[in-house]
Amino acid sequence: EAGVAQSPRYKIIEKRQSVAFWCNPISGHATLYWYQQILGQGPKLLIQFQNNGVVDDSQLPKDRFSAERLKGVDSTLKIQPAKLEDSAVYLCASSLGASGGGDTQYFGPGTRLTVL
Amino acid sequence: AQKVTQAQTEISVVEKEDVTLDCVYETRDTTYYLFWYKQPPSGELVFLIRRNSFDEQNEISGRYSWNFQKSTSSFNFTITASQVVDSAVYFCALRKTSEKLVFGKGTKLTVNP
Numbered sequence: 001e002a003g004v005a006q007s008p009r010y011k012i013i014e015k016r017q018s019v020a021f022w023c024n025p026i027s028g029h030a031t032l033y034w035y036q037q038i039l040g041q042g043p044k045l046l047i048q049f050q051n052n053g054v055v056d057d058s059q060l061p062k063d064r065f066s067a068e069r070l071k072g073v074d075s076t077l078k079i080q081p082a083k084l085e086d087s088a089v090y091l092c093a094s095s096l097g098a099s100g101g102g103d104t105q106y107f108g109p110g111t112r113l114t115v116l
Numbered sequence: 117a118q119k120v121t122q123a124q125t126e127i128s129v130v131e132k133e134d135v136t137l138d139c140v141y142e143t144r145d146t147t148y149y150l151f152w153y154k155q156p157p158s159g160e161l162v163f164l165i166r167r168n169s170f171d172e173q174n175e176i177s178g179r180y181s182w183n184f185q186k187s188t189s190s191f192n193f194t195i196t197a198s199q200v201v202d203s204a205v206y207f208c209a210l211r212k213t214s215e216k217l218v219f220g221k222g223t224k225l226t227v228n229p
Contacts (some may be wrong), residue, residue, distance in 0.1 A: 042120075042207050042219025043161070056216060089159060102149045102168055106215060107161035 002026065004108035006092050012114045018080035021111045023092030025073070031055075031095030033105060034067055034077050037089040048077065049095055079113075087115045118143050120210050122220035129198055130228050137193045137223045139208030145169075150184065150191045151209040151217070161207070167191065198227045 013019050025032050027045040031050050033045035046065065048056040052072040060067070064083070068076040079086055089112050093105040119142040129135045141150065152164040165175065167184050175182045179196045195202055205222045 033188060040221070042221050044219075045216045048216070071221070091161065093161075102166060102211075104151070104163055104166050107153075109158065109160040112159070 004092055004094050004106055006090075006108040006111055008111055009033070009109060010112050010114075012116065013082055014116050015084055016081040018028075018078065019082055019113065020076055020078045020089050021092075023075045023077070023108060025075075025094030027107075029094035030072075031103065031105075032056070032069055032075050033093040033095075035091040035093065035107075037091055037110070039088070042116045043091055046077070060099070075092055082113075082115045084115050087113055091114070118148075118210050118212060118215070118218045120208050120218055120220035122206075122208055122223050124223045125221070126224045126226070128226045128228065131200060132197050133199070133227075134194060134196050135198050135223065135225065135227075137195075137206050137208075139166060139191045139193065141189050141191065141210045143189075143210060143212060145212045147213050149211045151211070152182065152191075152193050153207045153209065153219075154204045155207065155222070156204040165195075195225075198225075200227050200229055204226045 007022050016046040033048050034046045046060045047067045049069040052069045060114045067077045088109040091110045095103040095105045121140045148169045150167045153161045155161050172184050181194045183192045203226050207219050207222045207225045209217050209219045211217045
């Protein structure tokens with residue numbers, strides 16, 4: 001079974017530019033997550049989708065970050081305009097979407113973003 | 117609020133040594149889930165184990181074992197006879213029902229040949 005796919009793996013941009021990341025979850029997984037992982041820290045949830053609806057985006061900086069999952073499958077995360085502090089690894093994860101907290105999340109390889 | 121503390125920032129061992137990674141969590145809920153993930157240099161987080169708060173049985177999987185103790189709010193991870201391929205950052209995480217997964221800051225394990 002294929003895992004979570006993400007692209008690109010690496011991206012270098014200058015501040016104030018825009019960037020987009022793509023994620024394709026494990027087939028059949030209803031829930032999709034985007035995390036930001038700053039060097040030396042654990043991942044922090046940015047947004048959670050259940051099918052194509054947003055469940056939690058409380059930690060998404062909505063003035064510059066946006067995400068969509070239009071058909072309930074793959075998803076795009078965009079940053080516009082980027083700031084230096086956005087340099088991080090952006091991880092996508094997916095899970096079956098079972099109720100309760102025990103739903104295991106499976107992660108993709110991440111996109112390492114460097115903002116100069 | 118939920119919180120996960122991994123007090124060990126970095127650990128270095130020699131191959132074949134046993135090593136224990138500590139995880140202490142805070143939650144007021146009686147129902148919650150604990151996880152361990154491994155993040156090798158490639159960057160992908162690899163799921164290792166999930167444990168719910170009602171199951172305090174320790175678990176062993178090959179060279180890996182987990183010790184869950186609700187009395188001390190700890191969920192420690194032991195690698196027996198460590199190998200170079202075990203070198204990675206290991207994250208402990210906590211999730212209450214229908215809430216976000218909260219990660220610790222991770223422990224970087226280096227296994228030297």
